Amino acid sequence: MSRFVVLLRGVNVGKGNRVPMAEFRAMLEALGHTDVKTLRNSGNAVFASTSRSATKLAADIAAGLQDRFGVTTPVIVKSASEFRAIVDGNPIVPPEAEHSRFLVAFAMDPARLAELDALQPLLNPGERLAVTAHAAYLHCAGGLLESKAGEAMLGKAGKGITTRNWGTTLKLAALV
Structure with a gap:
């Protein structure tokens, strides 16, 4: 199994x-x-x-x-x-206090992830976005509600994907 x-x-x-x-x-x-x-x-x-x-x-x-x-x-x-490769392949590991401000984007189709690279111009100072073949990672240092990139990822730009914060991602990794 x-x-x-x-x-x-x-x-x-x-x-x-x-x-x-x-x-x-x-x-x-x-x-x-x-x-x-x-x-x-x-x-x-x-x-x-x-x-x-x-x-x-x-x-x-x-x-x-x-x-x-x-x-x-x-x-x-x-x-x-x-899933383990997505967790282990995170290029922007946030400190524990930042887990709720760090999103991981998951998709069935890697092309959907590649489209998220278009969010780079929306990044606020201090934010980081990394898009890999298996997931996208967004650190919103000022908080998700203040992030234009985060808002776009959770909205229309994120159609066909879903996101989880880093804390939830780690809990799922422990369960699986």
Whole structure:
């Protein structure tokens, strides 16, 4: 059995795209996955599966979300080794006090990540953005709410990706 992380974009934010985590966990189990654990209320889970295709898993989970909850949203699935490589490959490791000001962007399609490089001109002084083949990393030294690049990444520029702060990313790495 292989281990995976699944990340949903934009669920349980405001009144739209409601996906109760207990029901999400049950949906993943109904799809045949085992050892399912969720983290926080924002669409994070780890699980074991006999499947080895992250692309197929993402498509199956997306279909399950639509069928069970009426929610259509990007679903990002990374194998345990891919997720560990994203964590280990972070070129801008923030100090612990900055974990909430540091975003990691995940995508199924590496081309979506490459598009984020266009956010470089939006960086405020002290901010850093690094885009790799596997993830994008944004440190918003002045805070996410004050960052034009952060706002763009969380908005239209981030369509097809999802982000997690560094603290959540590390917790998921420990779970997987």
